Amino acid sequence: AQTVTQSQPEMSVQEAETVTLSCTYDTSENNYYLFWYKQPPSRQMILVIRQEAYKQQNATENRFSVNFQKAAKSFSLKISDSQLGDTAMYFCASPYGNKLVFGAGTILRVKS
Amino acid sequence: EPEVTQTPSHQVTQMGQEVILRCVPISNHLYFYWYRQILGQKVEFLVSFYNNEISEKSEIFDDQFSVERPDGSNFTLKIRSTKLEDSAMYFCASASDPKPEAFFGQGTRLTVV
Numbered sequence: 372a373q374t375v376t377q378s379q380p381e382m383s384v385q386e387a388e389t390v391t392l393s394c395t396y397d398t399s400e401n402n403y404y405l406f407w408y409k410q411p412p413s414r415q416m417i418l419v420i421r422q423e424a425y426k427q428q429n430a431t432e433n434r435f436s437v438n439f440q441k442a443a444k445s446f447s448l449k450i451s452d453s454q455l456g457d458t459a460m461y462f463c464a465s466p467y468g469n470k471l472v473f474g475a476g477t478i479l480r481v482k483s
Numbered sequence: 484e485p486e487v488t489q490t491p492s493h494q495v496t497q498m499g500q501e502v503i504l505r506c507v508p509i510s511n512h513l514y515f516y517w518y519r520q521i522l523g524q525k526v527e528f529l530v531s532f533y534n535n536e537i538s539e540k541s542e543i544f545d546d547q548f549s550v551e552r553p554d555g556s557n558f559t560l561k562i563r564s565t566k567l568e569d570s571a572m573y574f575c576a577s578a579s580d581p582k583p584e585a586f587f588g589q590g591t592r593l594t595v596v
Contacts, residue, residue, distance in 0.1 A: 469514065
């Protein structure tokens with residue numbers, strides 16, 4: 372069965388600091404995307420960043436970047452210059468067939 | 484920017500009642516999904532829908548659940564006889580191709596009392 376593992380249930384970071392959320396996945400797909408979603412207290416699912424597996428270059432979106440290690444099936448999210456508004460649950464997601472499989476999530480708290 | 488719209492944002496229903504959760508996917512998308520998130524737990528796949536039929540469903544999606552695209556724009560999830568354990572956040576998503584780069588709606592919080 373497809374699995375996505377987020378080993379950090381909760382993390383804290385000081386405002387303006389950098390934090391890295393880890394994710395490992397297991398897929399038999401050859402060409403796929405990987406995703407990080409942010410879920411603030413409103414519980415809306417917001418796409419933060421996506422990585423195309425056939426691209427070696429790590430994706431970057433402003434303060435968010437990934438460290439994608441395809442051989443290790445690792446897909447971590449780095450948040451630079453953390454802001455209070457980054458406080459949320461973060462989910463890593465990997466495709467399995469035509470659906471997404473989500474990790475259990477990491478609660479990130481940004482402290483002032 | 485196009486977005487997936489879900490209504491209502493919050494629905495409270497009595498156990499045993501039928502509920503219909505509504506979604507308007509992004510207009511040129513062809514693949515539609517429902518996911519569920521019980522409070523404090525991970526997001527779980529329920530069902531995918533393409534070409535007017537279910538393409539895949541999970542074990543959660545039993546006979547109490549059905550989906551429909553009644554008019555070419557809306558995509559609905561019906562729960563025939565709600566149970567307490569159906570209380571969750573329900574997310575609709577749509578995508579333009581089979582790679583599930585899905586765009587999620589804001590969710591409907593269903594509370595069964």
